Amino acid sequence: MEKYILSIDQGTTSSRAIIYDKKGREVSKSQEEFKQIYPRAGWVEHNPEDIWRSVIDVIQESIKRAEVKPGDIAAIGITNQRETTLIWDKNTGKPVYNAIVWQCRRSTNICQRLKEQGLEDKFKQKTGLLLDPYFSGTKIKWIFDNVSGVKERAAKGELLFGTIDSWLIWRLTAGRIHVTDYTNASRTLIYNIHDLGWDSELLAILDIPESILPEVKANSEVYGLTSADVFFGAEVPIAGIAGDQQAASFGQCCYQEGMTKITYGTGGFMLMNTGERAVKSEKGLLTTIAWGINGKIEYALEGSIFIAGAAVQWLRDEMKIIDDSTDSQYFAEKVLDTAGVYVVPAFTGMGAPYWEPDARGIIVGLSRGSNKNHLIRATLESLAYQSKDVIDAMLGDSSVSLKDIKVDGGASANDFLMQFLADITATCVERPINTETTSTGASFLAGLAVGYWTDRQEIMHLREIDKKFKPHIDDKKRKSLYQGWQKAVKAALNWSI
Ligand SMILES: Nc1ncnc2c1ncn2[C@@H]1O[C@H](COP(=O)(O)OP(=O)(O)O)[C@@H](O)[C@H]1O
Ligand SMILES: O=P(O)(O)OC[C@H](O)CO
Numbered sequence: 001m002e003k004y005i006l007s008i009d010q011g012t013t014s015s016r017a018i019i020y021d022k023k024g025r026e027v028s029k030s031q032e033e034f035k036q037i038y039p040r041a042g043w044v045e046h047n048p049e050d051i052w053r054s055v056i057d058v059i060q061e062s063i064k065r066a067e068v069k070p071g072d073i074a075a076i077g078i079t080n081q082r083e084t085t086l087i088w089d090k091n092t093g094k095p096v097y098n099a100i101v102w103q104c105r106r107s108t109n110i111c112q113r114l115k116e117q118g119l120e121d122k123f124k125q126k127t128g129l130l131l132d133p134y135f136s137g138t139k140i141k142w143i144f145d146n147v148s149g150v151k152e153r154a155a156k157g158e159l160l161f162g163t164i165d166s167w168l169i170w171r172l173t174a175g176r177i178h179v180t181d182y183t184n185a186s187r188t189l190i191y192n193i194h195d196l197g198w199d200s201e202l203l204a205i206l207d208i209p210e211s212i213l214p215e216v217k218a219n220s221e222v223y224g225l226t227s228a229d230v231f232f233g234a235e236v237p238i239a240g241i242a243g244d245q246q247a248a249s250f251g252q253c254c255y256q257e258g259m260t261k262i263t264y265g266t267g268g269f270m271l272m273n274t275g276e277r278a279v280k281s282e283k284g285l286l287t288t289i290a291w292g293i294n295g296k297i298e299y300a301l302e303g304s305i306f307i308a309g310a311a312v313q314w315l316r317d318e319m320k321i322i323d324d325s326t327d328s329q330y331f332a333e334k335v336l337d338t339a340g341v342y343v344v345p346a347f348t349g350m351g352a353p354y355w356e357p358d359a360r361g362i363i364v365g366l367s368r369g370s371n372k373n374h375l376i377r378a379t380l381e382s383l384a385y386q387s388k389d390v391i392d393a394m395l396g397d398s399s400v401s402l403k404d405i406k407v408d409g410g411a412s413a414n415d416f417l418m419q420f421l422a423d424i425t426a427t428c429v430e431r432p433i434n435t436e437t438t439s440t441g442a443s444f445l446a447g448l449a450v451g452y453w454t455d456r457q458e459i460m461h462l463r464e465i466d467k468k469f470k471p472h473i474d475d476k477k478r479k480s481l482y483q484g485w486q487k488a489v490k491a492a493l494n495w496s497i
Contacts, residue, residue, distance in 0.1 A: 003074035004066065005447045006236075007439040010055060010080040010164050011244065012101065012266045017058035018439045019066045019073070022452070024462035026436070027068075030061035037098060042105035042348065045098035048086055051164065052171055060232065070234035075450040076172075076226065077240035077442030079247035080164040082187045085139040087150065087212065088167070090160045093175055097147045099164070100139040103267075103306065103348050107138035108357050114138075119205065126192045126199050128278065128287030132355050134304070136163060137189030141206045154209050161212040163188070165241045172238060174227035180214040181241040182297065186289040191216070193278060193289055196297070217241070219250075219291040220445040240445025244438045245269040246290055248408055249300065251441030252432065253460045254290075258400040262387055263438065264411035267351075268308030270390045271300040272398060283393035284353030291445075301398055303352040303390030307361075308383050309411040311345035315379055321372045329416045332377035340365040342385075342488035343378040350493065353393040358496035364488050383411060384421040385485040391425050404428040404468075408437040415467075422469040424478060429469040 004027060009016040014033040021027050032054040037045040063070055083102035088095045100106065111131040114120070120131045129135050140161060144151050153159050162170065163184045169177055185191040185198075190208060192199040198213050217223055219242050225235040242250060245263060249271045252261040257275035262268055271290065278287050278299040290300040307314075312325045322328055342364050349357035363375065387405075395402060405427055411417060412435050422429040434440055447453045473481075 002072070003452065004068055004072055005075055005077065005443040005452060006059065006062070006073045007077045007079065007443040007446070008055060008059065008168065009244065009439045009442065010051060010078070010168060012081045012103070015051065015054040015058050016439060017055070017062035018436060018443070019062050019068065020440070020443045024440065024443070024459070026434070028062045028066035030058040030065060032058050044101040044104040046084065046101055048088070048095040048099050048167060051099065051167070055168060063232070070232040070236065073234070073236045074452050075237045075239040075446040077444070077446030078165050078168055078238065079242050079244045079438050079442035080168070080184070082163060082184055082243035082245065083134060083136050084164055085136045085143070085161070086164065086167050087140070087143055087159050087161050089153070089158055090175070091158065093171070096150050096153070096159065097143050100142065102134055104139065105133050105348060105357055107133040107142045110138040110141055114205070123189060123202065126194070126202060127189050128186065128193050129189050130286070130355055133357060134351065135187055135189040137202070137206050137208070140208050144207065154212055157211050159212050160214070162214050166214045169223060169238055169241070172226045172230055173224050174230055176227070177224040178214045179217050179223050181217050181219050182289045182292040183219065183243040183246040184241070185216045187243060193287065193299070218293055220293045220449040222449055237450060239449035240442050242291060242442060242445055245271055245302065246300070247441035247445070248438040249273065249290060249441065250444055251437030251439070252406040252408060253456070253463050254406065255456055255460070258402070259406070260394070260402060261406040261408065261437075263409040264308045264383060264407065265409040266308065266310045268305035268383060268387060270303040270387060270394065272394050272400075274299050274301055274398060279398055281393070281397045283396045284355060285390070285393050285397055286352070301394055303394060305386045305390065306348050306351045307345040308386070309409070310347070311343070311379050311382060312411060314345065314347070315376055321376065325410070326413070328376050328380055329414050331373045332380050332416045335373040335377055338365075338374045338378040338381065339367065339370060340484070341370050341374045341378040342484055343375065343382050344488050344492040345379065345382055346492045352390050354489070354493060356493050359493045360495045362488065362492045362495060364491055365484070380414065380417045381420055383417055384424050385482070387421060388425050388482065389489075391427070402427050404430050406430050406432070408432065408435040418469045419472075422471045423473045424482065426471045426478060428471070431466045431469070433464045433466040
């Protein structure tokens with residue numbers, strides 16, 4: 001009987017389940033959005049039960065749509081929004097607080113205090129990360145400091161911490177398995193990416209007990225079986241885990257040093273494979289684990305852009321000047337340029353390479369003739385300009401030249417944006433037919449672990465290219481457009497001062 005791989009992609013705004021066949025083709029897909037909770041300006045939470053329910057729903061629906069049985073699934077791969085932080089009771093399985101989402105800025109003051117104590121370099125050295133509220137460590141500390149009883153219960157050994165991968169595996173195995181993987185661990189601010197272990201010195205600084213932490217595993221191996229009670233009567237191996245951006249890199253087959261992808265979802269995340277070298281960034285990028293398989297760790301440089309597709313959602317939901325994200329291309333192409341308008345969508349501060357949590361969004365360069373098309377075009381262009389900021393930093397850090405960029409994620413469907421990205425970065429942009437590379441990557445990791453696919457060579461043949469975008473504009477124009485962007489960014493960064 002034919003077997004399949006199930007990939008669970010638990011993202012920031014929705015959960016997806018995709019079933020793949022041996023050719024790496026999608027047999028069925030199900031997606032469900034869940035509630036975003038904004039208790040205060042700059043705070044973002046998810047209800048962990050909403051996440052769990054949405055995941056179970058999409059698994060069930062994808063199995064139904066594929067017309068397969070749960071037992072026909074050879075292995076499950078899990079990929080997830082990274083850094084989002086959750087603590088739960090190991091006996092009852094109940095969370096002690098909502099999940100604090102990666103976008104949440106509530107631990108800005110904790111980061112500030114650590115910086116004032118001169119600790120930034122220590123954290124950077126060991127974890128490859130910066131003291132920004134983005135990462136899990138200071139979110140855990142916030143829960144310990146602010147949620148009544150958590151410290152005491154953790155001291156008694158009653159509580160567990162996990163990113164969303166750990167939470168899902170704990171639930172799928174009916175509370176038997178508490179694990180995470182190298183990539184998710186490498187985003188917590190408490191994991192030493194060189195020694196490959198939870199770092200006792202950093203744990204002491206943040207006052208986090210090691211007993212709450214999951215065991216860190218490789219990205220492609222069998223972690224355990226689903227509980228039949230939970231997984232619709234079947235015990236299926238969970239065999240791949242990776243944070244969503246690393247999974248996308250794996251799905252894009254960025255297997256060699258210098259290979260680079262950008263995923264344009266809610267945020268935009270650029271990862272460059274740096275092979276077995278953990279390159280320390282001097283330009284505001286993160287050093288992170290790309291994956292660790294069969295005892296070999298590969299690293300990546302990452303540029304994290306907090307607002308990408310979310311800026312297009314803002315045009316739709318708040319500005320109400322488009323009905324659908326796809327309309328943005330139509331309106332952007334109605335004008336020849338933005339007529340000098342720039343939008344910097346620093347709605348939740350700015351990530352790489354600036355790392356300024358207090359920056360705020362701005363629109364500049366308005367004149368009497370500025371209209372909605374200019375605003376829409378400038379918003380789309382902002383995704384490409386932010387990518388150029390990150391690419392320039394990456395080239396400065398890595399001493400490799402960039403032949404092309406592989407793109408994926410929702411907004412990569414926008415041809416106008418992809419062409420502008422090629423133009424402004426002077427780099428060829430390559431879009432695969434399958435832009436769900438995050439899910440695909442997780443399915444590859446799981447499939448490799450159980451022998452569904454043999455090796456990366458086999459997998460590379462499954463990737464098909466849809467379109468290549470070549471740079472067209474000349475250097476002079478590129479330079480002058482980018483200078484305008486740099487001025488606009490300066491204004492956004494200075495806004496809070
Ligand atoms: N044609 C398009 N042009 C521009 N943005 C788009 C387009 N289609 C989708 N998007 C944006 O892509 C995002 C959704 O992409 P997706 O990869 O599903 O994100 P996530 O995994 O973060 O939820 C949304 O923010 C949406 O506004
Ligand atoms: O859920 P996404 O696709 O927006 O990805 C979120 C990232 O993993 C955050 O680091």
